[in-house]
Amino acid sequence: MSTTSPDTLRQPDLLLFVCDGNLARSPAAELISRHRAVADGPWRFASCGVRAVRSDRVLREVERQLALMDVPAGGFRSRQATPAILGEARLILTAGRPQNDWIVDETPTLYRRTYTIRQAARLLRDLPPGADPLAHLARTKDRITELDxxxxxxxxxxxxxxxxxxxxxxxLRVILPALGALGPVRP
Structure with missing residues (x-):
């Protein structure tokens, strides 16, 4: 008889970051999140692109910026967004409106799970104490602005x-704490 409960087998939720080529913005978000997140926490992080360019590294200029933040960029590999990858995500954060539109066109059921990263941060700044962040996002979702x-x-x-x-x-300094994904504070 096994003593393993379904709760102990549960995988962390997937927070998926999406941009165009999966070379700069979404990998930066993935790598920063992995670096800052609590180990064995409630979230895992990945990225993909709506028009991914095959690469086993982040754009050099972005890699330099990440290095200034002590965020390691090794081991990254770009990948194409697919309905299967998108469907696995509990929350999808994009670089902008074009990626949001592409995702919702491909899989309309993902509308309430898909935001731009800056839109999600803006909405989560008003998260009431103790509130469910995903429910709050869905309830307060609004139009994407240029600032998002x-x-x-x-x-x-x-x-x-x-x-x-x-x-x-x-x-991410707003989003990760709101999701309960922040590990030890790193500068």
Whole structure:
């Protein structure tokens, strides 16, 4: 007779980050989240692209920005978003409206699970104490504004990569604690 309960077998929920090529914005969000998250916590992190470019590394300019934050970028491999990958996610955070639209066009049932990363951070800033963050997001979901998007830094140089990674980092400083996924505080 096994003493393992279904609760002990439960996998952590998947927080999926999505951008275009899966080379810059979504990998940055995945890697920062993995670096900051509590070990064996309630969430696991992955990323993909709606038009993924095959690569086994993050865009160099983004990798440099991550290194400045002591976030390791090794072991990354890009992948294409598919309905199966998207369907596995409990929460999907995109870089902007084009990725949101692509996801909802591909799988309309994911509408209430899909936000831009900055939109989710904006909505979670008003999370009441003790409230369920996913229910709060679904209840308060609104239109994506220009300020909710992270501009693609590809072919725009180090300053654009720094801005994109900075916006992602700022959003994750709201999102990860709200989801109960924050590990020991790291600068």
């Amino acid at each position: 998007e992270v501009e693609d830094p590809i072919r725009k140089g180090g300053a654009a990569a720094g801005q994109a990674v900075g916006q992602i980092d700022e959003a």
